[in-house]
Amino acid sequence: MPTKKHYLVFGAGAIGTTLAAWLNSSGVRVSIFDKPEACVHINQHGLEVYFGDQPKKRYRSWVQAYSNFNSILAPDVIILCVKNYSLEAVSKLLVANFGSTIPIVALQNGVENQNILPKYFDKIVYGVVCYNAWVDGFGVVGYQKKGPIALGYIDNVIDADLSGIVEDFNRGVETKNYPSLNDAAHSKIVINLTNSLTTLVALHKNDQANSKRFQILITSMIFEGVQVMKAAGYKESKLGGMPSWLLIAAASVLPGFITRKAYLKNLKKMVVSSMAQDIIVNGGNTSELESINGYVLSLANAYDVKTPVNSAIYQICKSEFVKSPFKPVTVDYIWKQVKRHKILAG
Template sequence: MIALLKIFIIKETFLHSMKIGIVGPGSLGTFLAGKIGKVNQVVLYGRKDLSLKQVVISGETQLKTDIKYTTDPTSLSDLEYVIICTKSFQTEQVMKDTHEYLSDKTMIVSLQNGLKNEKIISKFVGKDRVIGGITENGITFERYGKVIHAGKGETIIGPYGDDFTNEVKEFSQILNDSSIANKVSDNIYGHIWKKVIINAGINPITALSGLKNGSIIDDKNLFSLMEYICEESVKVAENEVVLPGDDPFKEAVKVAKNTSENKSSMLQDVENKRKTEIDCISGAIVSVGTKHGVNTPYNRTMVYLIKSLENSYLNNSD
């Protein structure tokens, strides 16, 4: 009986073990490689030669996971899922570099921020092979192969194409098996929009002021600015999607309170003199607003100010 049970457990483990590619060895990629690699075979793909054999996630507990790291795109050829974990302005380039090596059965997943990742990915592989998503986990990069899980949060995924595919449910199960709390939505574009609005409300303000997220709650001027940005963004979004759940401004207030001691990713980018995701967040809201004849002066101002800040330190290397 015990022997039979063991065979069953081994068979179940084997059945659930998938071959998964993770593209981008930064914060999100390292986190997902560490979590998902515990129960699946993970290939972590990057553009730099690194001698990585293991990744470490620290936080409440420490997790060490053996992984395969490669810069060879042919290693992505025989995988069930590939998760894109680059910054949103790098999605086009990474898809150009890798798409011809992907099997036509591989599903591509995005948990990145920004409005256009799924659209860019589907240009290369078709809509029906794209799973869109967002994650509220907060991960800080320490060095290649080591990240800090700074804040736990929900992950939401859904089909970018028209069908509620079996692969979306299967991918949700993969996340569950990897202890990544998640839910499946048939309105993933609504969730992506909502996260973009919250990011548009918090990130540029903190990047320009140099202050932590909580400062927006403490300073009445910054608080009003966030409200105006969110209101304007909602007017744009309503032309494209049904926004799920609570009003994005209320949610942005909650996020700023819950992460009051954190520096937003955009502030960290500015401090480290890196290109920010402003184009894919506030810039994307401005361009969709233009398409629908909705004025977006607050978001437009944020784009101009962040771009001019970036121009003061960038040498267009990315």
């Protein structure tokens, strides 16, 4: 039986496409908004999603796509699936067309949305997406696993609106009402730190399974991130199979050959990240570098936590991501820059 609420997914990227397809297939009333060329393709061919490395086994879902606000059936809830760097412009657009009282479900990486969205909307449900997905083309998206998604208010309030949204989401994808949402968001940020490194080396094209230096860099970035979050008072969240902070700490001190099996297992999970999608696939120079890596470094500075590996890789990204076209750098180059940064930092 179809849901009473009509959901508008704003943004037909990896998360927006998978979510719209899953919700639609389970009887949730959903439509999608994106640029005209994407909508033409979606309305002609539907949304196509596939699991893992099986692009030929696609599931097709027919979801109405709009590129013009005048033709949209007024939604009851907007699911915001655009990046943080687009939020200001998109929020102004949505307020102009639907007002500030419409409920928003915000599915961005990081916590920058917590500073932007309250300026425009009265009721915001924040979400942490705990699965990887990537775009092959208009309306065509692969995903690594189906969910979960954590939803909640920042002030830990639970009301009928939130419960209803969680119930509707659960029809299509595992979704949890998560009281400690800020802890979950910051745990996810720690994992997202490595998107910068995997983008620098274009991991989806250049296998690094045999590189011991790459393993050390990945492990060090995550460990530094955990130290920052602990200092800032955030607690660990194991939502969605995130590696435990105890395991991360162990990996930072144990010999590489002991942790290698677990590392290689996690390395296989690192598909095309949202940052690589922006910089490499789309050929742009705008990414989530500031809202993820820059944010963690600002916390590190505030709480006096040393982050030499993250600091060095952040500087390399700032230098390399503005180049057009972007060209991947080698692990050896990154390694030398990290060593140099450690020396300069004392």
